[in-house]
Amino acid sequence: MKFDLLATDAQSSARAGTIETDHGKIETPIFMPVGTVASVKGVHQKELKEEINPDIILGNTYHLYLRPGTDILQKAGGLHSFMNWDRPILTDSGGYQVYSLSHRRKIKEEGVKFKSHIDGSYHTFTPENVMEIQRIIGADIIMAFDECTPYPCDYNYAKNSMNRTHRWLDRCIAHLEKTPLTYGHQQTLFPIVQGSTYKDLRKQSAEYIAASGAEGNAIGGLSVGEPAEEMYAMTEVVTNILPKEKPRYLMGVGTPINILENIALGVDMFDCVMPTRNARNGMLFTAHGTINIKNKKWQEDFSPIDDMAITYVDSYYTKAYLRHLFTVNEMLGKQIATIHNLGFYLWLVREARKHILAGDFASWKNMMVNQMNKRL
The missing domain is CATH 3.20.20.105 (Queuine tRNA-ribosyltransferase-like)
Incomplete structure (x- = not known):
């Protein structure tokens, strides 16, 4: 490497x-x-x-x-x-799994003995x-x-x-x-x-x-x-x-x-699992703040999911449609939200890289933090 x-x-x-x-x-x-x-x-x-x-x-x-x-x-x-x-x-x-399985494992100098969360079998x-x-x-x-x-x-x-x-x-x-x-x-x-x-x-x-x-x-x-x-x-x-x-x-x-x-x-x-896990719960991250797409306020919002259109789902589907998918527990809604959130995370670090190379990262970062700290 x-x-x-x-x-x-x-x-x-x-x-x-x-x-x-x-x-x-x-x-x-x-x-x-x-x-x-x-x-x-x-x-x-x-x-x-x-x-x-x-x-x-x-x-x-x-x-x-x-x-x-x-x-x-x-x-x-x-x-x-x-x-x-x-x-x-x-x-x-x-x-990390050793940490999270605290009730299922025993730590010794040699290593860690743990019980599988799947079938209870022992492993080291x-x-x-x-x-x-x-x-x-x-x-x-x-x-x-x-x-x-x-x-x-x-x-x-x-x-x-x-x-x-x-x-x-x-x-x-x-x-x-x-x-x-x-x-x-x-x-x-x-x-x-x-x-x-x-x-x-x-x-x-x-x-x-x-x-x-x-x-x-x-x-x-x-x-x-x-x-x-x-x-x-x-x-x-x-x-x-x-x-x-x-x-x-x-x-x-x-x-x-x-x-x-x-x-x-x-x-x-x-x-981090946050962009995918939160997506499955209806939380969308955007440059302007976070959206809980399950909220009733989006029921008749026929605007695109995100006007930045980082991935195709942002402009292909509306907020009202995505909310509907979550309301009826359609798996497509979770998939759309996941693609959006992961696309946003990758956009964010790549924009950070551009601003580091351009020499204005600190001011851009402060502006983004203020924007993203909002609930829409």
């Missing part, structure tokens, strides 16, 4: 760059649609590529390990071939077998196995968890070096900064991760319930330490405003 830093905003830490992988180029800042189980929920790959047009998408190691399983993925030739996606893919390591993730699983999945960027701490958590828990994540990282690196590539294309490991919302722990973790010499780095353990201001404060601590010449990925974040504020702090890569 190769990262080229092209520009940094004069009034913030926002950056524009490019990441080169064997499956293509990624222009940063970038948002990665979440394709948890080899599918971005509700969107055909053809629409995903031609309408939403992301440079990279995300898959989930935990879910793909359980279904369809590594045997099927290996026989298919890896995740790219299985889902017919020829652009870059990033897989998370399962660390270790740094070593998570590297092997991600080799078989075949993503271009793979994540080190970590423990995502809950919010809030006490200082000693956060410190012990962080140190365990660091030890697991060392094991990931050692095992990956002796685990051959499965499909020939290169895979890049990103370690993950932890430390909850404790500044000294975040600083210590960022220094440890930076010293690992990885080609890119991730920031985990945020967007788990903490106030946005704490998220921004921890992100700033970390981005001030992580190497400037390597891409930075903030995991699981967030709202359009969260993304712009974290771009301003020097983050390059984002993922």
Whole structure:
């Protein structure tokens, strides 16, 4: 993997760059649609590529390990071939699922024993077998196995968890070096900064991760319930330490405003289920604010969904029609809203990139934050 830093905003830490992988180029800042189980929920790959047009998408190691399983993925030739996606893919390591399955798992130094949410069967993730699983999945960027701490958590828990994540990282690196590539294309490991919302722990973790010499780095353990201001404060601590010449990925974040504020702090890569999950609940993100399309006020609004027409659905359908689809629980409504939201997220990060390159990102960002903070 190769990262080229092209520009940094004069009034913030926002950056524009490019990441080169064997499956293509990624222009940063970038948002990665979440394709948890080899599918971005509700969107055909053809629409995903031609309408939403992301440079990279995300898959989930935990879910793909359980279904369809590594045997099927290996026989298919890896995740790219299985889902017919020829652009870059990033897989998370399962660390977040370890966090979210708190009542179904037991964490030890060796790894994590957990019960499947599907059938209750027992499984174990270790740094070593998570590297092997991600080799078989075949993503271009793979994540080190970590423990995502809950919010809030006490200082000693956060410190012990962080140190365990660091030890697991060392094991990931050692095992990956002796685990051959499965499909020939290169895979890049990103370690993950932890430390909850404790500044000294975040600083210590960022220094440890930076010293690992990885080609890119991730920031985990945020967007788990903490106030946005704490998220921004921890992100700033970390981005001030992580190497400037390597891409930075903030995991699981967030709202359009969260993304712009974290771009301003020097983050390059984002993922979040919010645009798809909120779409299925009738919330549309736009440059002028958020729309709850279920509200009766849209019942006789025959104007286009979004006059910016970022994707075809924005001008092809009206607000009244989309509201009707939600009212009668027609699945097409959720699909339309999903395409709209993902298209908007990709438009937003690409506009951010344009303004970073043009040198006026900070003023544009402030204007956009004010606009998007409205409920229409």
